[in-house]
Amino acid sequence: MKRIIAMIGLFLMGLPTLLMAQDQGTYIDNLGAQDSSYMDEAMAPVESASGGNSTVIIIVVAVVVIAAAAFFLLKKKKK
Amino acid sequence: MSSSTNILTARNTFIASLSIAAMILLFLAPKAAVNVDELLHYPHAQKVVNWYFTGGEDASCLHTPVHNLKYYGQSVDNLTALINRVFYIENEYLTRHFTGAFFFWLLLFFTGRLAKELGGSYWISALVVVGLMLTPRLFGQSFGNLKDIPFGAGYIAGILFIVRFLKEMPTPKWTTVVYLGLAIAFTNSVRIGGLILFAYLAAGLAGILLLKPFLLKYIVTTKSCFVRLTGQFLAVAAIGYFIGLLFWPYALQNVFHNPLESLSVMEHYKVSIKQIFEGEVVWSSQLPWNYLPKWFLISSPEFLLLGFIYFLAFLTYKFTKPAGEQLFFELFALFTAVFPVVYVVAIGSNLYSGIRQMLFVVPVLVVLASLGAYQVFKAKKIRRLAMPAFVVFVALMLLPLVHQAKTFPVDYVYFNAVSGGNKKVWSNYEYDYYFHGIKNAADDLIEEIGDEEALVAMNCQLTNYFEKIQNIDFQYTRYLERSSADWDYGIFGVNYIHPWMLKHENWASAKILKTYYHKGNPLVVLIKREDKNDFQGIQELQKRNWEEGEKLLYKALEVEPNNVWLFVNLANSKLAQGDYVAFDELLEKGRAIYPQYEPFYLLEAQKYFDQQNYSASLNVLNQLIGINPRYQNAAPLLKKVKEKLNK
Structure with a gap:
């Protein structure tokens, strides 16, 4: 008997929460998943590529390395 | 046969190959498909033409906040808009496709000339023309892609005239100088990335001066030569930079700042597009470094890969011999094919649509592959191996040919035997990204x-x-x-x-x-669509008529049980009504069709939020971010959850 009373009591106490949950039901108007993203930001940090400074460094390093390699190789072979 | 007869025959073969190519292009242009980028660039081209016609009054071409189109020179697109406007042509896309065919033909011509310049024979040029025609990723976009193909034509012309310029050192002809300047100007007018040709000229000069140190001494000590060369460099710089900007309104607003700003934008393009790569969906701004090399490996025709291996083998062999000009120019050509790829990988550029943005290096690769095949054919020391090796190279050309004949106008979607072919690649890599189908x-x-x-x-x-x-x-x-x-x-x-x-x-x-x-x-x-129960049901739900809406959607589900969007909408309805048991059931059924579908995660997170279980909601949202960090519809809920959790 005590158990039944306790359950009814619990149900009555939980009723406002249940009703509140019913009232707070949410309808989401926009659920579509886009295929491309024009200029918008990601929700979480996304790995980004290195910046403009690295461009110059890469070009300079590539040119120097290739020129040096070609120079030494070609000189060596000519001997 | 005398050597002069040989040369004549080879030259005629090259001319014949170009003529046949022209006929094929003219025949196919009216049958070509329109690609999705044409619907982006052509309207912009019309605005650009209007900017000139109105003397700058219509400045709509300068305000492109969404698609960044002002940063494109797109001179060939603009040319087609001008032709259509001046001649009142109704079939505007046909003009575009004939124009595309013309620039592809120019690409054939200049690539053939470069092959002759590097290999010394028009036989290689003819082989190059055939090779380019049988490279589906290139040929298949020749009609509608008015940015990558003309850019490739300008790029290859630029390399051709740089090679000529270097060969003519220390007294290059003025015609070479003007042609080089114009080639760079044209390339820049399509895309500002053509500036790289200036860097190639500088690198080539440094290389040739290292190879022939006496040249430097001669130039510095001979006043007339020094003055002439200085004038020629200035002419290349002026023609190459400024003439290319004449047909580009945004660049004309500030001729020094805007082109460089455009270069920066292009290197790190902000638009991210979902891509299928190695069986996964990845945003283009987050693709792994091996995206481009892998695409080259799986989408290049087999003969190109084999010819390139031949070329590398002979190149390696040449290193055992005394170095000379031939080795230098072959290395230079190899550099112009490899450097752009290495560069975009190194700076982590935003790439998509396979090798489309790097199509301009493909003609150089075809030149090197054809050179390799020709060297095999001519090799005296491996006479027994040479002929079969060359026959295999030519025979492999049949694979793309058959593919193209069967699949035009979707022939550009070619995957080679290395990848396992189209059948195996489907659903693992981007397929008809240009919607030719x-x-x-x-x-x-x-x-x-x-x-x-x-x-x-x-x-x-x-x-x-x-x-x-x-x-x-x-x-x-x-x-x-x-x-x-x-x-x-x-x-x-x-x-x-x-x-x-x-x-x-x-x-x-x-x-x-x-x-x-x-x-x-x-x-x-x-x-x-035989009925519109699905559409009407969703409309009813949007009006909060749950019962009527659900009735229609359940009816629609009977016809289309795999329509995952119907499960999303039904779950949304149940969530709104607080019927969590039915909601969970719908979510489960929907996820059985498409487990990673973002709306299911958002709905689940919203359910936990409504139940005031904020940590569970955040947990689901984190899973959603893991699947798709750019799913913008989840942003408001994420903010609210974090506020509740004081994060």
Whole structure:
């Protein structure tokens, strides 16, 4: 008997929460998943590529390395 | 046969190959498909032309906040808009496709000339023309892609004239100087990335001066030579930089700042596009470093890969001999093919659509491969091996030829034997990203509709197919969300569908009228909507008429049990009513069709939020971010959850 009373009591106490949950039901108007993203930001940090400074460094390093390699190789072979 | 007869025959063969190529291009241009980028660049080109016609009054071409089009020179697109405007041409896309064919022919011509310059024989030039025609990724885009193909033509012309310039040192001809300047100008006028040709000229000069140190001494000590060369460099710089900007309104606003700003924008393009790569969906701004090398490996025709191996073998052999000019120029050409690829990988550029943005290096690769094959053919020391090796190279050309003949106008979608072929690659890599396959379906649908009034939906913006037909209206919708839009017929490219759905074959609508296949793979589907229960049901739900809406959607589900969007909408309805038991059931059934679908995660997170279980909500949202960090619809809920959790 005590158990039944306790359950009814619990149900009555939980009723406002249940009703509140019913009232707070949410309808989401926009659920579509886009295929491309024009200029918008990601929700979480996304790995980004290195910046403009690295461009110059890469070009300079590539040119120097290739020129040096070609120079030494070609000189060596000519001997 | 005398050597002069040989040369004459080779030259004639080159001319004949160019003539046949021209005839093929002229024949195919009217049959080519319109690609999705044309619908982006052509309207912009019309605005650019209007800017000139109105003396700058119509400045709409300078304000392109969404698509960044002002940063493109796109001179060839602009040229087609000008031709259509001046001559009142109605079939605007036909003009574009003939123009594309012309620039592809120029690409053939200049690449052939470069091959002669490097290899010393017109036989190689002829082989190059055939090779380029049989490179589906290049040839297949020759009609509608008016940025990458003309850019490639300018790039290869630039390399050709740089090689000539270097060969003519220390007294290059003025004609070479002017041609070089114009080649660079044209390349820049298409895309500002053509500036790289200046760097090549500098690198080539440094190399030739290292190879021939006496040249430097001669130039410095001979006043007339020094003055002439200085003048020539200034001429190349002035022509190459400024003339290229004349047809580009945005660059003309600030000739020094804006082109460089454009270069920076292009290197790190902000637009991110979902890509299928190695069986996963990845945003283009987050692709792994091996994206481009892998694409070159799987999409280059087999003969090109083999010829390139031959070339590398002979190049390696040449290092054992005393170095000379030949080795230098072959290394220089190799550099112009490899450097752009290494560069974009190194700076982590935003890449998509396979090798499309790097198509301009393909002609150089074809030159090197043809050079390799020719060297094999001519090799005296390996006479027994040479002929079979050359025959294999030529025989491999049949593979792309058969592919092209069978699949035009979707011939650019070529995957080689290394990848396992088109059949194996489908659902693991981007397929018809340019939506060429829509053409045949659109032609059929126009016939099917006849004179009746109809609303046609597509998951791309190829409105051109219907814009001149009075009784057909156009509607854009994403394929999976098609039930939310009002339409009578749908043409959907099998694009932007998750590999999981493709592999489990639960993506196809039950209402499909016809499926268009490409080498056995579904490419496009044509759908007829017999009823609109799905659309009307969603409309009712949006009006909060839960009962009526759900009734219609359940009815629609009976016809289309795999329509995952219906489960999303039904779950949304149950969530709104607080019926969590039914909500969970719908979520489970929907996820059985497409487990990674973002809306399911958002709905689940919203359910936990409504139940005030904020940590569970955050947990689901974190899973969603893991799947798709750019799912913007989850941002407001994420903010609210973090506020509740004081994060």
